[in-house]
Amino acid sequence: MKILLVDDSILDRKLLIRILMKSGITQEILQAENGEQAMEVLAVNYKDIGLVLLDWQMPKVSGVELMAGMVKIPELAGMPIIMVTASGSEENKRMAYQVNPKLAGFFVKPYKSEELIAAIKSHLH
DSSP: OEEEEEOSOHHHHHHHHHHHHHTTOOSOEEEESSHHHHHHHHHHHTTTEEEEEEOSOOSSSOHHHHHHHHTTSHHHHTSOEEEEESOOOHHHHHHHHHHOTTOOEEEESSOOHHHHHHHHHTTOO
16 A cells, blocks of 8 residues: 655655655555646546555645545545645645544644654554
8 A cells, every 4th residue: 555645845745755664664656746747647547555554735736626636536535645735724624624524634734743653654554
């Protein structure tokens, strides 16, 4: 099972990958820098992706727009998504759960890595 990491910040992606590796998560990590690129990765790899780590604010297609599209596609609708974002207002959190009531987690940057890793590990099989 692979993890798809979607974030326009290469530094945030590198940091999260380092945290995942240090915590013993060995799954292959696919990367996309925006929602548009993520849809391309999902189209090719959706059978192998078991978890999406998703930023909110990105160019072209935002994380919440990507998620809104994913929940409408039967093959992607059940895929666990954890939002990892700097957009941590209560309004954004509410909107994220309205778009995807099955959202697997909502973490605001800077997050506590132990809490994020626990949420990620609960979705790895």
